Amino acid sequence: xxxxxQRNLSVAGHGQAERDGNDYSxxxxxxxxxxxxxxxxxxxxxxxxxxxxxxxxxxGIVSVAILLVxxxxxxxxxxxxxxxxxxxxxxxxLWPLGGLAVSWYDRTIRNKLIVxxxxxxxxxxxxxxxxxxxxxxxxxxxxxxxxxxxxxNLTDWEGLCFWAAALNLWIxxxxxxxxxxxxxxxxxxxxxxxxxxxxxxxxxxxxxVWLALLCGLFFLLLxxxxxxxLIMVVTGWCFYQxxxxxxxxxxxxxxxxxxxxxxxxxxxxxxxxxxxxxxTNRILNIGRSPVQxxxx
Numbered sequence: 244x245x246x247x248x249q250r251n252l253s254v255a256g257h258g259q260a261e262r263d264g265n266d267y268s269x270x271x272x273x274x275x276x277x278x279x280x281x282x283x284x285x286x287x288x289x290x291x292x293x294x295x296x297x298x299x300x301x302x303g304i305v306s307v308a309i310l311l312v313x314x315x316x317x318x319x320x321x322x323x324x325x326x327x328x329x330x331x332x333x334x335x336x337l338w339p340l341g342g343l344a345v346s347w348y349d350r351t352i353r354n355k356l357i358v359x360x361x362x363x364x365x366x367x368x369x370x371x372x373x374x375x376x377x378x379x380x381x382x383x384x385x386x387x388x389x390x391x392x393x394x395x396n397l398t399d400w401e402g403l404c405f406w407a408a409a410l411n412l413w414i415x416x417x418x419x420x421x422x423x424x425x426x427x428x429x430x431x432x433x434x435x436x437x438x439x440x441x442x443x444x445x446x447x448x449x450x451x452v453w454l455a456l457l458c459g460l461f462f463l464l465l466x467x468x469x470x471x472x473l474i475m476v477v478t479g480w481c482f483y484q485x486x487x488x489x490x491x492x493x494x495x496x497x498x499x500x501x502x503x504x505x506x507x508x509x510x511x512x513x514x515x516x517x518x519x520x521x522x523t524n525r526i527l528n529i530g531r532s533p534v535q536x537x538x539x
Contacts, residue, residue, distance in 0.1 A: 268336060279322060280334035286476050287338045293472040309407050310339065313369065317362040317414060318342040324361035328354040339476050340426065341418055359430045366415035370408050377404030423455045
């Protein structure tokens with residue numbers, strides 16, 4: 244997932260929910276100097292319940308535990324990268340696709356690229372570790388070309404390892420390829436659309452809305468075929484993001500992660516700039532953005 248760089252901006256509804264305290268998240272760790280505050284989004288709780296109900300055996304509980312550890316390490320990659328470029332992270336919100344890290348750092352192109360790619364890189368490393376833990380590189384397969392009915396029998400441990408490897412590949416792929424906020428791909432797609440559409444943040448925002456709709460329809464069809472609870476969560480999440488974008492009073496605000504065009508502002512646009520044009524030293528010293536916002 245991507246990183247918020249201004250807490251007082253209403254980013255597709257998420258920033259406002261954080262300020263109002265009505266995002267229904269569950270705080271599991273209050274944070275310290277080493278780790279940021281950690282919260283669980285309702286979608287990850289929903290996924291955990293569905294997974295345990297569908298798989299009444301021990302696999303349901305183990306798979307939920309692996310998912311929690313995976314998304315936690317994904318976000319810790321973003322947190323570590325933010326510290327690497329001289330910033331810090333206030334809190335992390337976890338959900339099945341990764342999470343949302345509220346981070347502060349100098350948003351140069353280089354820094355944004357480092358922070359954005361850090362999470363999927365962690366998943367890539369975990370993918371390799373789980374794949375090796377399942378004995379993938381040490382197993383020899385002998386196939387008979389004349390036998391069309393081939394069965395590959397895996398032990399419980401091998402099956403669990405390959406499932407965990409596939410989970411990491413799934414999370415990394417979605418974050419890098421699905422351009423829906425706040426996935427990591429929304430960073431570079433938002434920048435791309437902004438520059439291709441005459442630097443109009445509003446037009447780029449409308450494109451992001453349509454992308455969320457198309458992705459939601461795709462995953463809806465996929466969920467009807469597979470009946471996978473994780474894909475069901477992705478489906479509902481895509482439609483929910485589209486709803487938040489459409490409900491936003493200003494499409495020229497984040498989630499695009501680009502400078503707000505002054506000429507596109509209306510009286511309801513109470514936040515003049517995002518962190519791209521806000522003095523970084525003031526953010527890091529004061530601990531919050533100097534741009535003040537009010538509730539609409």
